[in-house]
Amino acid sequence: MPANDYIFELSENVTRTPVSFETRYGLGLSADLYRPADFDESKQYPALIVGAPYGGVKEQGPGIYANELAQKGYVVLTFDPAYNGASEGYPHHLSSPDQMVEDFMAGVDFLGTRPFVSREKIGAIGICGSGGFALSAAKVDPRIKAVATVSMYDISRMQKNGMNDSMSDEDRLATLKTLAEQRWADFETGEPALTGRGAPLEWDAEANPVGAEFGSFYSRPRGYHPRSITQFTMTSTPSWMNFALLQDLDWLAGRPILLVAGDEAHSLYFSEDVYKDAPEPKELYLVEGSNHVDLYDKVEKIPFAKIESFFADALK
Template identity: 65%
Template sequence: MSDYIFSLSDKVTRRAVSYRNRFGIKLAADLYLPADFETNDSWPALIVGAPYGGVKEQGPGIYANELAQRGFVALTFDPSYNGDSAGSPRRVSSPELFVEDFHASVDFLGTQPGIDRQRIGVIGICGSGGFGLSAAQVDPRIKAVATVSMYDISRMHAEGFAGSMDEEARKSTLQMLSEQRWEEFSSQRPKLAPRGAPLQINSDIHPVGREFAEFYSCPRGYHPNSTTQFTLTSSMSFMNFPLLDKLQWISPRPILLVVGEHAHSRFYSEDAHAAAPGPKELYVVPQSNHVDLYDRTDKIPFAKLQDFFQVALG
């Protein structure tokens, strides 16, 4: 599958690569190399994680394409069970698996000629912001983390968006999900949750749904592998396992949290910034929403990211 939503710079080489995580799942990935890359050099490298429901041909590739022009090797990948990566049944999501995919990406990069394994950083977009931070909590090989429009997916499932799920609603949800597991065990046909990005945009659509639909469901960001749907029962593991309860373990490695001024998800980054001991920075992009920072190259603060990683990775 190709269908990249951007044009590759003539100053960058892109290679399709693959590697396995510790569960044995084969991850499909793209390696972006600066035009003057040589294997006898020692380059800093960045892993760019996709939004929750996104794939490597969308926002991650835009970031990798730009940052490779700025002196970094960049790796993008499709999460386990999604996109072009292996795993069955399709569209499963899991906090441990999606965090493990970052660890496996470090494994891969740190064993490639021309890459300095002591200078590997992570950029996590949307849900991958939480997964990348979570990986860094226990993986000191990740020397610095930047998040962009971060979502804490475990918190979103456990609390509802912005804490909208009360105890009664949570009990009802867990009852439904647990009974759904019996049905799927018998049928062996997992049920999919509703799309995160509605297919139709009309006057009744919720503003947050509209924002996602204008990207995922329109030519702007459409990719056939990016359905913004996961199996319904995937929610149970996220409700049970917090992602960001050990942020203090990252210190003294630096964290940069990039967020749009008008992002509906801004509070996730603000809360992570408050919880992390530092060094840390919350960087607010003026006149930007959550999805703007997926692909709007006039709004994405590439210079800020470049400066952050040049200092952090040495």
């Protein structure tokens, strides 16, 4: 693994600076600011916020995207979500839909107060779960002028209905009863129980193809990071069941949306459904021969030219 636990090598054409900023809840987020090597602080640049996959950290996929897009003249902010990675928040590994949406808006607060960023040219990129968070943030924050999602997941829908909307009402009620009991246990011990690892260290690819796919990234040298354990507090789940990230997409009318997904991704239906529901202008862009996690880190598959041209037009 490259130095400092980043899973990629920083381009000589990019500078990376550790920064931090606070959410409106007073939680400090650990972040990195990427700029072109020929950066001129007297100028104003278009800026992008890149959110990590659900369970990921800034040293993984977000940094790869920032490293590429900073070379194209963007100021790019990556961050660890509150309660996760190197960011503040206790208990750690808590997962809150409101907070994860707030993280994006706090990122806009930070970028828009940099003198070298044009406030009218701020966009967002959300990878995996952050795709839903970025869209949800943009619905209520018109400062986000355009959104690109990559391998998007709607975590609120998945937690409520299961993958492919397969959870029955009976299973949902049983889950909620179990988690209600867990709250008492967490309160008594002071140590919230965690979910199982979403990216298992060992797997049966036939029995658990999705787990195998995530494990091939998070649990192998390819994408491993010690702060990305792909686990959350068990009692985070009811909050997601009670929170619809992607209702009222019509509020985005007039702001461009690009939905990038692999044509072999198990998660493709999330992007397809958003494409059906979202207002214009919008585009669904399929990457041939790619699964969900391919677009986390495989630079040869990630359509950076498409993403760059999208933001060049949306933020002009």
